[in-house]
Amino acid sequence: MVHILAMTDVKNATISKFNSKQATIGVLGMGYVGLPLMLRYADIGYKVVGFDIDQSKIDAVLGGKSYIEHIPEGDIQSALKKDMEATTDFSRIADADAIILCVPTPLNKYREPDLSYVIDTLEASLPYLRSGQVVSLESTTYPGTTEEELLPRIESQNLKVGEEIFLVYSPEREDPGNKNFTTHTIPKVVGGHTENCLAVGKALYEHAIDQVVPVSSTKAAEMTKLLENIHRAVNIGLVNEMKIVADRMGIDIHEVIDAAATKPFGFTPYYPGPGLGGHCIPIDPFYLTWKARQYGLNTRFIELSGELNQKMPEYVVQKLNNALNRRNKSINDSKILILGIAYKKNVDDMRESPSVEIMELLKYKGAKISYSDPHVLNFPKMRNHSFDLSSVELTPEILKSYDAVILATDHDKFDYDLILNNAQIIIDTRGQYRGYNENVFKA
Numbered sequence: 001m002v003h004i005l006a007m008t009d010v011k012n013a014t015i016s017k018f019n020s021k022q023a024t025i026g027v028l029g030m031g032y033v034g035l036p037l038m039l040r041y042a043d044i045g046y047k048v049v050g051f052d053i054d055q056s057k058i059d060a061v062l063g064g065k066s067y068i069e070h071i072p073e074g075d076i077q078s079a080l081k082k083d084m085e086a087t088t089d090f091s092r093i094a095d096a097d098a099i100i101l102c103v104p105t106p107l108n109k110y111r112e113p114d115l116s117y118v119i120d121t122l123e124a125s126l127p128y129l130r131s132g133q134v135v136s137l138e139s140t141t142y143p144g145t146t147e148e149e150l151l152p153r154i155e156s157q158n159l160k161v162g163e164e165i166f167l168v169y170s171p172e173r174e175d176p177g178n179k180n181f182t183t184h185t186i187p188k189v190v191g192g193h194t195e196n197c198l199a200v201g202k203a204l205y206e207h208a209i210d211q212v213v214p215v216s217s218t219k220a221a222e223m224t225k226l227l228e229n230i231h232r233a234v235n236i237g238l239v240n241e242m243k244i245v246a247d248r249m250g251i252d253i254h255e256v257i258d259a260a261a262t263k264p265f266g267f268t269p270y271y272p273g274p275g276l277g278g279h280c281i282p283i284d285p286f287y288l289t290w291k292a293r294q295y296g297l298n299t300r301f302i303e304l305s306g307e308l309n310q311k312m313p314e315y316v317v318q319k320l321n322n323a324l325n326r327r328n329k330s331i332n333d334s335k336i337l338i339l340g341i342a343y344k345k346n347v348d349d350m351r352e353s354p355s356v357e358i359m360e361l362l363k364y365k366g367a368k369i370s371y372s373d374p375h376v377l378n379f380p381k382m383r384n385h386s387f388d389l390s391s392v393e394l395t396p397e398i399l400k401s402y403d404a405v406i407l408a409t410d411h412d413k414f415d416y417d418l419i420l421n422n423a424q425i426i427i428d429t430r431g432q433y434r435g436y437n438e439n440v441f442k443a
Contacts, residue, residue, distance in 0.1 A: 010164055011196045014132050017097055018203040021045045026096030028121050030057045030086065032279075032349060033138060033172040034102035035068060036183045038086075040208050042079035049096055050086040061086040069348040069375055070177050093128035098136065098204050102172060104279065105139045106383070111286050113142060115149060122153055129157050134166040134200045140225050140284055142291035145169075146218035151193060162194030168201035169218035171225030177347035187211040191221030229284040230302055235270040236281070237305030240312055243272040247442060254431035274408050274429040274443070275312035275354025277343025282309065282352045313357040316429055317365070319443035320404055323425045329403060332366035337392065337402040339419070340409025341373045348375040355408040356385050370402070374413040396422045406443075407432055 017023040025041045027034045030052040042048045052058060060067050062085075064077040093099060103117040118139055129135075135154060137146055146169040151161055159165040170190045175181055188209040192198030198214055206212045215221050239257070246253040253272060261269040276282040285306050289299045321331055343353040350356070355371075362369050371379070372392045379389045392398060394415065399405065404425035407414075410432050419426065420433065426440045433440045 010132055011166070011200060014097065014134065014166065014200050015203040017132075018200075018207065021207070023047075023097035023204075024049060024095055026051060026093055026099045027102060028052075028093075028099065028125070029102035029104075029117075029139075030054075030061065031102065031104075032068060032176050032351075033174050034100075035061075035071060036174060037100065037102065037138075037208075038084060039071070039075050039079050040183045042082045042084040043075075044208060045082070046208075048079070048084040049092055050084070051088070051090060051093070052086070053088060055088060058086045058088055068176070090124045091128055093125045094130060097132065098134050099125060099129075100136045100138060102138050105141050105283070105287075106279075107283055107286055112290055113287050115141065115145065118145070119149060119153075122150060126153060126157055129154060129159060129165060131159065131164040134168065134197070134204055136168045136170050136201060136204065138170055138172040140171060140229070140280055140287070141222060142226070142287040143219040143222040144291065145222060146191075147193065162196045166197040166200040167193040167218070168197050168204075169221040170201060170205060171221060173228075176349050177344070184209050187213050189213045189215060189221050189224050191215045191218040193218055223288075226284050226288045229280045230288060232270070233276065233281050233285050233309060234302065234305040235268070236272070236276060237308040239270045240272045241308050244315065252431075252434065252442070254434065271431065272429075273312070273354070274316045274406075275357060276309045277351065277353045277355075278349065279351045282306075313354050313361055316358055316406065316408075316427060316443045317361045319441055320362075320406060320425075320427050323427065323441045324404060327403075327425070331362060334367050334403040335401065336362055336367045336369055337399070337405040338369065338371040339373075339405055339407045339414060340411050341371050341379070342375050342409050342411075345410050346375065346412055350376060350380055350382065353409075356382070356387075358406060358408060359387060360385065373409070374411060394418060399423045 024047045026049050027038045028051045030050045038048050038050045057067060061076055064073055064080060066073045066076055101118060101121055103121050106114045108114045137150060151167060154165060155161055161167045168190055170188055173186045188205050190201045190205060190212055192201050202212050202214060243253040257269050260267050285302045289303050292299045324330060324334060338355055338359060341353055341355040342349055343351060359369050370392050371389055372394050377391045379387045399422035405423045406427040408429055410430040416432055427443045428440050429443045
């Protein structure tokens with residue numbers, strides 16, 4: 001009886017701190033997910049400490065500067081005045097009541113899950129864990145990660161999960177650049193390792209997020225995130241294949257999609273492109289296929305869509321090759337301008353951008369590559385890619401100087417009439433140009 005009361009007291013005391021906003025929120029990983037979360041908690045009155053191993057991010061935040069285009073510096077400056085901090089000192093985790101992990105979960109070269117960022121971050125935190133804290137993993141991962149990787153490490157510190165410390169999984173749902181949805185308006189799925197964990201997890205998020213959606217376990221929450229993104233990946237793979245078929249038949253796939261979208265039920269429009277980008281959709285399906293193999297299952301449908309989407313940069317390059325051949329030119333030694341290197345329109349997010357895959361293919365084939373992107377003025381440091389390039393300003397003279405341009409990301413800031421009137425060849429991967437034009441090749 002005494003033990004049960006003690007366990008309940010810890011849970012209730014922790015929930016009370018979140019409800020009274022006396023809790024300190026620790027966010028580990030100050031990127032596209034972590035930084036908006038920090039700002040949200042600071043805005044509603046919590047003390048917030050952001051952690052990152054990248055000193056440049058710490059310095060930027062403490063200086064009131066934003067390194068993510070869609071996050072205004074005024075928001076950061078306001079949060080600093082309200083009690084937000086940022087540090088590389090992991091010992092400060094002992095001060096936090098919530099430890100929210102928002103770190104990358106990429107794939108390795110064999111397209112297997114790479115949990116090194118999650119594990120390394122958690123292990124750096126272990127010496128500072130204490131009773132009354134809640135640990136929440138938000139990074140996208142396969143079902144079972146929270147139980148298999150986080151749970152035993154936390155309990156190795158002589159802390160009983162569900163009694164002294166609480167463990168939840170709550171997948172991030174950020175959509176950078178989408179003005180219709182913000183951190184607090186996107187419903188938040190939360191799964192706990194135990195019922196007590198779920199109760200504390202709900203208390204952690206329900207003041208910051210308009211709608212919290214509880215599920216029965218961390219595995220269910222992990223699978224929810226994968227289903228969301230696999231749904232998109234599969235449908236985009238389908239429409240990319242339809243694009244190839246329609247192109248061979250001389251049909252404009254964008255016209256077909258727009259017409260099909262007039263059906264008020266049973267159809268959701270998805271649009272083709274040069275491949276998949278962003279941290280989630282190109283990666284998440286492979287997390288599930290990898291885990292499914294441990295259960296003796298082969299997820300053929302998911303893997304097929306992944307293969308289709310991965311091949312789209314090659315398809316774009318082949319379309320470029322065909323267009324150049326019509327002008328008695330080859331890719332080798334041609335000057336090619338990539339329009340847009342962010343993974344989607346109107347953002348500066350480069351993660352898994354198909355534009356970069358196209359650039360790599362062209363470099364291998366001997367092209368002279370440049371790019372123009374009003375949201376990415378200098379090619380950033382990336383794990384697997386290195387280009388010493390800066391964005392080219394678009395003028396009639398510059399456009400005419402290139403053998404071809406590839407419209408890879410359809411930013412609103414591009415002057416599409418200027419491009420159409422001055423580019424020798426346009427490889428349009430986004431359906432920006434409708435109808436027939438002898439200089440435009442749909443890809």
